[in-house]
Amino acid sequence: MSTLLFLDACPRGPLSRTRQICQAFMGGLGPDWEVEILDLTQNGCPTDPLLAADGILVGAPSDDFLFPACLKLYVERARPAALGRCRAQKAVYISACGGFIQGTHLGEDWARTVFYDLGIQRFYTLRAEGLYAQGADTESILAQAETLAREKAARLFP
DSSP states (O other): OEEEEEEEOOTTGGGOHHHHHHHHHHHTSOTTEEEEEEETTSSOOOSHHHHHOSEEEEEOOBBTTBOOHHHHHHHHHHHHHHTTTOOOOEEEEEEEBSSOOOSOOHHHHHHHHHHHHTTOOEEEEEEEOOTTSTTOOHHHHHHHHHHHHHHHHHHHOO
16 A cells, blocks of 8 residues: 555635545545554654655645745654655645636645655645635636545555
8 A cells, every 4th residue: 555645734624625625636546555643733743654655745835925834834844864765756736716816826836845855856736726816706716626635546556
């Protein structure tokens, strides 16, 4: 069995739309994958799973163009021991955004750079944008993101 480490940085917990999309992603994994979940909103998350995982999934909502501090704290704590030593070759960053991000997504760019330092060479993203835009069909946006998430999981982690 291969292990996908889900770094859950969703402070809204079960109400999180980012987590909802991540769950769809995990539902699209191939049969030889198991998931280990680290809730980064809780203190004291172990850093060892980051080294041992075969793949990484990050769930980090975008709020005011930023990403959750708990994600940065966890990775910065794990970084000295994990620098260039992660087994995973692929990481996926999923984010739900209330508005539209035009250009740089700070969380994605930060994570891409840091995970590359950890030895993870391939980095993929998936965003659901405009969830709080005036007149937005939130359910349709989420359904489309969930479909894309399942497809991406099946392609990257068969």
